[in-house]
Amino acid sequence: MSGTALIYDEEMSRYQLLWDDPVCAIEIPERLTRSYEAVKSAGLEKRCVPVSVREGTEEEILLYHSKEYLEQVKQTPSMSVEELKTFTQQFGDVYFHPVRNKKQKPPGHHSQRSAANGFCVFNNVAIAALYAKKHYNLNRVLIVDWDVHHGQGVQYCFEEDPSVLYFSWHRYEHKSFWPNLDESDYNTVGKGKGTGFNINVPWNKVGMTNSDYLSVFFHVLLPAAYEFDPELVLVSAGFDSAIGDPEGHMCATPEIFGHLTHLLMSLARGKLCVVLEGGYNLTSLTQSVCQTMHSLLGDPTPSLSGIGSPCPESQILEPSTKRCRVENTAEENKEEENTEKEKEEKTEEKPEDIKWPEPLPRPAPPVQTVVTSSTELESLPKGCQMLGKIPQKCIEEAEKIRLAGQSRASVMQAVIGLLLPLAYEFSPDLVLQVLTSSSGLEMPVWAQVSSLLQGLAQGRTLALLQGCDKDMVGGTCSSLSGSPAPILGPLGHPVDKDVEFIEKQRQRLQKKWGLLRNSFSESGTKNQDG
Incomplete structure (x- = not known):
């Protein structure tokens, strides 16, 4: 049985705006009901572990809220409509309904310690x-x-807490987009110990x-995440950052959220909780929810086409937990000008x-994992099948692939900063992994x-291992079978x-492979491509 739970209750959808x-x-x-119906139609609900829903206790809510x-x-369930409207006016962009205030509905990331805000009553992810x-x-x-909106409520909760690493991308447009805060900019990196x-x-x-x-x-x-080494990953999954959304005006397709989810599942031994936040185009919302659910259930991720150079607004300086900013350079590579013009023309359309x-x-x-090995294995991980022994010559003829550096940090930097961008842009039909003792x-x-x-x-994936011990072979089988890393x-x-070596390779390769491009290197030296 899958280790993925789906938490939904009909009462979460029993609310409506009672005034203009x-x-x-x-x-x-309908954001919730249509998403749930899409998950059921795709056959995903029946693959999930059933989990009963309960009301949050006051003690739990008071972990964050005053x-x-x-x-x-x-007091809101007993209020009249006029009283509710008056009560609501003290907060920003939120409303209350008298019959639905016991169970948390999404979203929640804007809610603050003593204030509702931005459709959010209780900050579910912070709690x-x-x-x-x-x-x-x-x-x-x-x-x-x-x-697509900054979750300022979560940021405020943990800005002095080094035990929580908070990451947010969001529309900002030089503070002209809601919530219009200075502290939503790149230079807000936490306070004190945080x-x-x-x-x-x-x-x-x-x-x-x-x-x-x-x-x-x-x-x-x-x-930053691998340096931090989380024990739990929580995702404020707002799908207003998907294509067609009237709030986001972004062009990312629903499939990308399946890939983002997959990448996060390699952290914290797969302990990942995805919580719905925004998403206001019901088509892209439901598609994105299903793509995310597929990845949580371990289904192979879909192919992505057209992966290439990011725009300047997504290029960065010093990607670490200590210093991180978005570099909004005015200079663009000539080869990207046509792409940028096409993108601008597309975003001028109405999202709908x-x-x-x-x-x-x-x-x-x-997909099934099949193992053929020259090493005698006492047992195989669940989901694997043995298929004879592999001829040694097959391995001996394979090209050796060496990653820069031997420390864990060096290897993972090479994998995340070089190998994955190259591989995603190349979009292979088969991945060949080669490892020798x-x-x-x-x-x-x-x-x-x-x-x-x-x-x-x-x-x-075809993994070729030569001279490796049983632990390495078994670990490879487990990983290919979808077990948590x-x-x-x-x-x-x-x-x-x-x-230094990784940076030299990145600079050497970035003219050909656009997804490698940063505006600046980790040492603060500007890339040769600008």
């Missing part, structure tokens, strides 16, 4: 992180917010694509008029690499000479 408010009119129960605010909200820290003794929680544990990627234009989202994951989020192909069906259950790679690192590469070629521990900084 054009701003709040897009927050409708007692005074909770007492105010508790979840605090609950996990308190009751499960977790020391490191990663929150990834891919909603300095360096808040990462904002503010988009200063619309029309971001799959390439832009992948670029930020490879060059900003994943390096933009058309995109419906995602292709994703195979389920996941002389490579010096540890099994946990190799298993992580194998897991990350499963996002390519719809999971079609082992944790690596906090990585620290890569070896200096490896950083």
Whole structure:
């Protein structure tokens, strides 16, 4: 049985706006009901572990929210419509309904300690992180917010807390986009002990694509996440950052969220909780929800076409938990000008008029893993089958692939910053992994690499191992079968000479492979491409 739970309750959709408010009119129960219906139609619900829904306790809500605010909200079920309207006016862009205030509905990331805000009453993700820290003794929680709006409520909650790494990308447009805050910009990195544990990627234009989202994951989020080594990953999954959304005006297709989910599942041994936030185009919303669910269930990720150079607004400086910013350079490469013009023309359309192909069906259950080995294995991981022994000559003729550096941090930097961008842009039909006993790679690192590469070629992988022990063969089989990748521990900084080598390779290759491009190197030196 799958280890993925789906939590939904009909009462979450029993709310409606009882007065005229054009701003709040897009927050409708159909966002939940249509998403749930799409998940059921795709056959995903029956593959999930059933989990009963319960009401949150006051003790849990008070982990973040003030007692005074909770007492105010508790009075709303008995209020008249006029009283509700008056009560609502003290907050920003939110409304209350008298019959639905006990169960949390999405979204929640704008809600603050003593204030509702931006369609959000209770901050579900912040409460979840605090609950996990308190009751499960977790020391490191990663929150990834891919909603198109900045989750300032979550940021405020953890800005002084080094045990929570908060990452958010969001429309900003030089503070002209809601919530119009200085602290939504790149230079807000946390306070006190939490300095360096808040990462904002503010988009200063619309029309971001799959390439832009992948670029930020490879060059900003994943390096920081692997250095941080979370024990739990929470995702504020706002699908208003998908194509066609009237709030987001972005061009990223629903399939990309399946890939982003897959990349995050290599962290924290797969302990990943995805919580719905925004998403106001019901077509792109439901498609994106299903793509995310497929990945959570371990289905092979779909192929992505057209991956290439990100736009300047998604290029970065120093991707680490200590220093991270978005470089909004005015200079653009000439070869990108046509692409940028096409993107601008597309984003001038009304979001509801933009058309995109419906995602292709994703195979389920996941593809079978077949093992042929010269090593005698006592047992195989669940989902694997033995198919004879492999001739040694097949391995001996394979080209050796060496990653720069031998430390875990160096290897993972090479994988995340070089290998994955190259591979995603190349879009292979088959991934060939070659490992020899002389490579010096540890099994946990190799298993992580194998897991990350499963996002390519719809999971079609051929792994060739020579002279490797049973642990390495078994770990490879487990990874290819979809088992959670082992944790690596906090990585620290890569070896200096490896950083230099990786950077030289990136600069050498970036003219051909656009997804490698940053505006600046990690040492602060400007790339030769600008």
